[in-house]
Amino acid sequence: MVANSNYGGSRLENGSILSLTSSVLASPAGEITLTSEQKVYDVVLKQAALVKRQLKSSEDLEVKPDIVLPGSLSLLNEAYDRCGEVCAEYAKTFYLGTMLMTPERRKAIWAIYVWCRRTDELVDGPNASHITPTALDRWEARLDDIFKGRPFDMLDAALSDTVSRFPVDIQPFKDMIEGMRMDLWKSRYKNFDELYLYCYYVAGTVGLMSVPIMGIDPESQATTESVYNAALALGLANQLTNILRDVGEDARRGRVYLPQDELAQAGLSDEDIFAGKVTDKWRNFMKKQIKRARKFFDDAESGVTELSAASRWPVWAALVLYRQILDEIEANDYNNFTRRAYVSKPKKFISLPIAYAKALVPPSSRTSNPLVKAG
Ligand SMILES: CC(C)=CCC/C(C)=C/CC/C(C)=C/CC/C(C)=C/[C@@H]1[C@@H](COP(=O)(O)OP(=O)(O)O)[C@]1(C)CC/C=C(\C)CC/C=C(\C)CCC=C(C)C
Numbered sequence: 001m002v003a004n005s006n007y008g009g010s011r012l013e014n015g016s017i018l019s020l021t022s023s024v025l026a027s028p029a030g031e032i033t034l035t036s037e038q039k040v041y042d043v044v045l046k047q048a049a050l051v052k053r054q055l056k057s058s059e060d061l062e063v064k065p066d067i068v069l070p071g072s073l074s075l076l077n078e079a080y081d082r083c084g085e086v087c088a089e090y091a092k093t094f095y096l097g098t099m100l101m102t103p104e105r106r107k108a109i110w111a112i113y114v115w116c117r118r119t120d121e122l123v124d125g126p127n128a129s130h131i132t133p134t135a136l137d138r139w140e141a142r143l144d145d146i147f148k149g150r151p152f153d154m155l156d157a158a159l160s161d162t163v164s165r166f167p168v169d170i171q172p173f174k175d176m177i178e179g180m181r182m183d184l185w186k187s188r189y190k191n192f193d194e195l196y197l198y199c200y201y202v203a204g205t206v207g208l209m210s211v212p213i214m215g216i217d218p219e220s221q222a223t224t225e226s227v228y229n230a231a232l233a234l235g236l237a238n239q240l241t242n243i244l245r246d247v248g249e250d251a252r253r254g255r256v257y258l259p260q261d262e263l264a265q266a267g268l269s270d271e272d273i274f275a276g277k278v279t280d281k282w283r284n285f286m287k288k289q290i291k292r293a294r295k296f297f298d299d300a301e302s303g304v305t306e307l308s309a310a311s312r313w314p315v316w317a318a319l320v321l322y323r324q325i326l327d328e329i330e331a332n333d334y335n336n337f338t339r340r341a342y343v344s345k346p347k348k349f350i351s352l353p354i355a356y357a358k359a360l361v362p363p364s365s366r367t368s369n370p371l372v373k374a375g
């Protein structure tokens, strides 16, 4: 779980979370001493405060009433349907999971999914080699327009509608673009602190975007911050798992996301990764990395139960299925250089009712719940 921190930080209107004010502690050399975890926790606190304030101001209405301009509703429905199709095409199991959500929430999650997928495609898709920082700046300007109610195309229109109905903030979206910017210039991570920030940008942000849509169960006694923290943890866990699964594939593109200092401590280097030989050194290194990823999944678990009842199943399914990729890496004897770990269809099939059973558990009102408000 992300630790409670006591520090000040703020963001320039258009900047990433790295734009911090003078309330930040500085070392004698004048360097900023905040860890990535602390910087990200600042975002979590702000997102939680924002959602609380906005829910209050709309008198706890979770979905704002429709304002329909003549002819616009069918276009909007088409736009949402298209988002659903994209989602079904790229993430079948997840799409199935969203079918249990209320129609408003389901459509909103599809719209966010599509925006995230398109953002990732900019740097990972077929046109990735033509993508420049300027193209990402243009994508960010387009995001600003989405939030101002001036969408550029149909898929943007769905997101524009979503952000007008749910208390979603622009910051996690901007931060995701920041992560894609990082992918343009950075291919090595000195330590876990650097990797943590990257994982927040490209995946923790998804958790923060999703909570206002998923909704927190009205019976939940948990603090909003703790639920956001759990959502962040699930995003981080998923991305760390992605990185561990894709070591070989990333290396072939010249990328090593694994922390350089931890590789060195294990007696390993980039050359060992490019050579792609599974040795005992590699196995021991991987065991530690897997242990850390599992810890983030554990941190996410308590938060899932606090979500509104209909949102719990898709999130449990995502958690249970993604976590199994780590088991598969182990089953492959840590060969993530030439074998891609994946969860087989039968295993997926068994996991879905397990996720469903977990989703039936309501939020706990007992004080033993680690997320429950004090007093
Ligand atoms: C309280 C609590 C636990 C709430 C739940 C919060 C929640 C729904 C968290 C979801 C976390 C999640 C699914 C994160 C996605 C992480 C991820 C895999 C990010 C990928 C980034 C880049 O990776 P890379 O390029 O290395 O990998 P590929 O080879 O390209 O796969 C992403 C691809 C960024 C783009 C992310 C998406 C397309 C997924 C967006 C998903 C949603 C908006 C829906 C999330 C909802 C559910 C129910 C899972």
Ligand SMILES: [Mn+2]
Binding pocket: 120, 121, 124
């Ligand atoms: Mn990608």
